[in-house]
Amino acid sequence: MDGYAARSKLSADGGRQIVSFHVAGDMLDLQHLFLERADHSVHAVTDVELVWMPMAALRDLIARQPAIGTAFWRDALIDASIFREWVLNVGRRDARTRIAHMLCEFVVRSEAAGLGAAENTRLPFTQEQIGDATGLTSVHVNRMLRQLSDEGLIERSSGMLRVRDWDRFRKVATFDAAYLHTQPRHVAT
Amino acid sequence: MDGYAARSKLSADGGRQIVSFHVAGDMLDLQHLFLERADHSVHAVTDVELVWMPMAALRDLIARQPAIGTAFWRDALIDASIFREWVLNVGRRDARTRIAHMLCEFVVRSEAAGLGAAENTRLPFTQEQIGDATGLTSVHVNRMLRQLSDEGLIERSSGMLRVRDWDRFRKVATFDAAYLHTQPRHVAT
DNA sequence: CGTCAAATTGACAAGGCTCAAGTGCCGTGG
DNA sequence: CCACGGCACTTGAGCCTTGTCAATTTGACG
Numbered sequence: 001m002d003g004y005a006a007r008s009k010l011s012a013d014g015g016r017q018i019v020s021f022h023v024a025g026d027m028l029d030l031q032h033l034f035l036e037r038a039d040h041s042v043h044a045v046t047d048v049e050l051v052w053m054p055m056a057a058l059r060d061l062i063a064r065q066p067a068i069g070t071a072f073w074r075d076a077l078i079d080a081s082i083f084r085e086w087v088l089n090v091g092r093r094d095a096r097t098r099i100a101h102m103l104c105e106f107v108v109r110s111e112a113a114g115l116g117a118a119e120n121t122r123l124p125f126t127q128e129q130i131g132d133a134t135g136l137t138s139v140h141v142n143r144m145l146r147q148l149s150d151e152g153l154i155e156r157s158s159g160m161l162r163v164r165d166w167d168r169f170r171k172v173a174t175f176d177a178a179y180l181h182t183q184p185r186h187v188a189t
Numbered sequence: 190m191d192g193y194a195a196r197s198k199l200s201a202d203g204g205r206q207i208v209s210f211h212v213a214g215d216m217l218d219l220q221h222l223f224l225e226r227a228d229h230s231v232h233a234v235t236d237v238e239l240v241w242m243p244m245a246a247l248r249d250l251i252a253r254q255p256a257i258g259t260a261f262w263r264d265a266l267i268d269a270s271i272f273r274e275w276v277l278n279v280g281r282r283d284a285r286t287r288i289a290h291m292l293c294e295f296v297v298r299s300e301a302a303g304l305g306a307a308e309n310t311r312l313p314f315t316q317e318q319i320g321d322a323t324g325l326t327s328v329h330v331n332r333m334l335r336q337l338s339d340e341g342l343i344e345r346s347s348g349m350l351r352v353r354d355w356d357r358f359r360k361v362a363t364f365d366a367a368y369l370h371t372q373p374r375h376v377a378t
Numbered sequence: 379c380g381t382c383a384a385a386t387t388g389a390c391a392a393g394g395c396t397c398a399a400g401t402g403c404c405g406t407g408g
Numbered sequence: 409c410c411a412c413g414g415c416a417c418t419t420g421a422g423c424c425t426t427g428t429c430a431a432t433t434t435g436a437c438g
Binding site: 017032033034035066069083086134135 | 200225226267268272370372
């Protein structure tokens with residue numbers, strides 16, 4: 001309902017890898033709906049207000065209301081699409097592009113959730129968390145953020161992010177929102 | 190039904206990132222079941238024999254047979270779990286561990302599909318494809334494979350992979366199969 | 379004003395990439 | 409049966425991006 005969360009896994013040597021971010025309105029645990037055992041965790045990044053539902057009740061609801069089931073399923077598939085994009089992001093893009101891409105996604109999803117536009121997005125993550133999401137160290141995240149600032153692409157101030165030139169930033173990030181599968185509001189499917 | 194496939198995305202600069210491998214028996218396109226537009230592609234790595242079903246028929250089947258729907262859903266969730274593990278693999282593990290981990294997963298899934306044991310697994314990928322899966326160059330993949338061979342962990346010969354000491358290799362790879370959610374055969378859920 | 383976590387910066391090390399050359403294997407054609 | 413061509417695999421040298429280590433600075437808050 002409110003606040004920010006992250007989904008993450010731990011590596012054997014204690015490293016944390018964030019595999020997705022979540023904003024108000026997101027379904028947080030659909031990924032485990034039909035799995036017996038959790039393979040990752042979701043944790044709050046800020047104070048969070050949430051609604052908790054027993055899995056069994058959710059499964060029951062889906063059985064009785066297939067249309068709701070389809071919606072949930074679709075939502076889970078979109079999350080999976082985001083995971084795939086993140087594999088690409090972490091595997092193939094250099095540090096600057098990678099961070100820019102992550103920020104683009106976050107801004108777009110924040111907007112979609114009605115949490116402010118690109119000119120003024122709340123960015124509640126520490127640089128270490130951004131590093132955990134991009135497979136970089138916080139030191140290097142800092143360097144790259146500074147570089148993006150110096151290039152006039154973004155502005156940062158106390159937990160806020162401002163994208164100064166969305167088109168240019170989008171190009172730097174090689175960001176294409178198609179993988180988010182945001183549905184055009186006024187088009188029937 | 191037969192053969193090997195890979196799921197991949199392209200980056201803006203033409204780089205390929207493989208996001209998962211598939212063996213005989215896998216459902217290949219459940220990831221797009223409720224999405225309007227494909228965000229990635231699946232391609233054959235070897236000659237392949239497959240069964241193609243129209244999405245609409247599949248959706249129809251699910252509507253009429255909810256139990257089958259649940260099975261498909263579960264399968265899609267397991268794929269998503271694999272994507273998450275790959276984000277971790279590519280984001281946080283060094284080259285040697287990363288390749289070893291990928292090989293471990295492949296061996297385990299090959300075994301589960303009844304395609305031979307760890308002592309003799311068909312490995313149909315070129316080193317370049319292994320690089321595309323791990324976010325490395327084929328040159329570096331080659332060096333790491335050589336190192337794993339030199340350490341006596343694996344043996345390679347013309348498309349075959351032999352893990353010499355599974356326990357040791359598993360440790361090197363920091364591999365824990367939990368994320369594959371392979372269900373114990375004889376236990377009711 | 380003190381405290382503590384986060385952000386910042388610099389110097390240096392290193393893992394992985396690039397470029398380039400060479401080798402081995404296998405299918406094809408003579 | 410052998411020669412050839414192509415692709416994957418190997419290997420070496422040097423560079424570059426990112427990591428490591430360590431010291432400061434900044435900012436929020438009590």
